Amino acid sequence: MSDAPAAAPRYAGELTTHDIGKTVLLRGWVHRRRDLGALLFIDLRDRTGLAQIVFDQAQSPGLHQKATELRSEYVVAVQGHVVGRSPATANPNLPTGAVEVVATSLDILNDARTPPFPLNIETGAESVISEETRLKYRYLDLRRPVMQQNLRLRHNVTIAIRRAFDAQGFLEVETPFMTRSTPEGARDYLVPSRVQPGSFYALPQSPQLFKQLLMIGGCDRYFQIVRCFRDEDLRADRHPEFTQIDVEMSFPDQEQLFQIIERMLSDACRAAGFEITLPFPRLSWEEAMLRYGTDKPDLRLPPLTDVATLVPEDAARQLQLQPDAPLLAVRIPGVGALSRRERDELRPLAEGRPVRLFEDFARIEKSYPALARAIREKLTAQDGDLIVLLAPAPAAHSSTDRFALHTQASTLRLALAQRFAERHHLLDRKDFRFLWVTSFPMFEWNAEASRWSSAHHPFTSPLPEDVAFLSTDPGRARAQAYDVVLNGIELGSGSIRIHRRELQAEIFRLLGMDDDEARARFGFFLDALEYGTPPHGGIALGLDRLVMLLAGADSIREVVAFPKTARAIDLMVSAPTPVDPTQLTPLGIALL
């Protein structure tokens, strides 16, 4: 290249017919080589895409000879002329397929071992190679176009979120990673202190108390895109270190906060190329449980419908339905009646559960045509919709859980939809259906510890009209807590907080913490509440989950650059590792 005149560096994927006649410099990796003997084609790949380079022995034998050394993933700098391709040689499948670069110089910047897995397979690439191999060589996996796109998408979404908050007057403030263990909720990751042997920092599960302290500190609108850490078992949508969009504001109005978040999410979706409609539907927790059997409903599917009142008395007797018990109809659009075999597959879902399944709606239509018609009407069912009914088993006692049947129906609703999603184009990944779920219960009964525990967290304010229940019937108290849900996935969770010291102390007592314990754990916070704490509230949203859904990915790991396995291991760097005892001694730590 030294003897070639300097040309303007360009990205391969951005070449168009407008560049014809220009001399360009491309730098990137050898994606694929097609050696036709005296004619050799290279697909050069950079982070934008591919461009075809031509080496012609007849025109420049030396250069062609050098190009025969090229192998997959060699790093090259190529100068050449952009030329148009004839219709016969253009490649309509490639964005840059109308042009190619006739090389005038070739610099081999580095060679490469043959990659342990192909980086240049065009279709279904993400599913073809085992994740184990991909993670071990993540730096190679990241070169693949689909991963480049995911990183780019995450960047675009993150920038849009920052802009949206900035435009609303929110201040991004960093909070400590090395903080105090609060053995409430998830397990903490601990960091030993060398200066204070025997003492430990904890990595934050969330900056919850810090953001509340920022409100007390007068920053009335705060946000942070921040890493959080939870030492709990992993799932496809859960990672031990994950990124939250953390938000808090003073003098909050729940509706105003919803609008701010909706606008931010709308901007984030637009950055990913999707327009969503505002405002999101709002559903109380109770409504969500009754209509969907879950606190994170997937609105891409129709709700559950209680059709018990449609059943005439004699039919109810023949079908052995319990009086006053719900009869829940699950409708899955467009799936059609199930085959015998598919119905057989459903039955295990009911086995061992106090549930009766009517999986063959055709039989109901035969025996009770009027009832079937009424049900279809109430469900606004179309021909070809699958309808399955659930009732409590005849012997079942009314459960303590008033939504037990709804929960079962919800599980069935999702299982059916997922089973037939592909065949019938259900659960469209590009259909983004957000909603707010509000008024969660304050407490859940923790049978193991035989005490109440917070459904959200202990800093959550009760609904004003339910404060009286705190002393009389905590199970009935509802919270000013809300979730934002997207396509059946909990995207974010927040609440209006407690800003009065007395109420906060009462909640701690209700959670079984006496005043001494509360002071020992949260004394700094209780103190702070006494110095003029403004009313405040906020929310935290999972950035990884949002980007995962916008990317159409099935796992959070597809949008995390360097993720860990289900056992929280980094296969690439092999972490965690044992450490040398000489590292432990100064920390005052000995292994058992």
Add this chain to the structure above:
RNA sequence: GGGGACGUAGUUCAGUUGGUUAGAACGCCGGCCUGUCACGUCGGAGGUCGCGGGUUCGAGCCCCGUCGUCCCCGCCA
């Protein structure tokens, strides 16, 4: 903590009822080829069947243990 699926060539997989020398495709290496674009074509190399033990005349296949990956339940204020 519990349940399920999986582990065979560099990669993705097949491998029958336990039977002789463990196969395919892609990739890799070499030859030929001037319009390919998943180039074609001819030839070649490549295996600790995750690991350990057991049953058996004989184990990739059966049994036990173990390690690893994925999914789900519990858990995740």
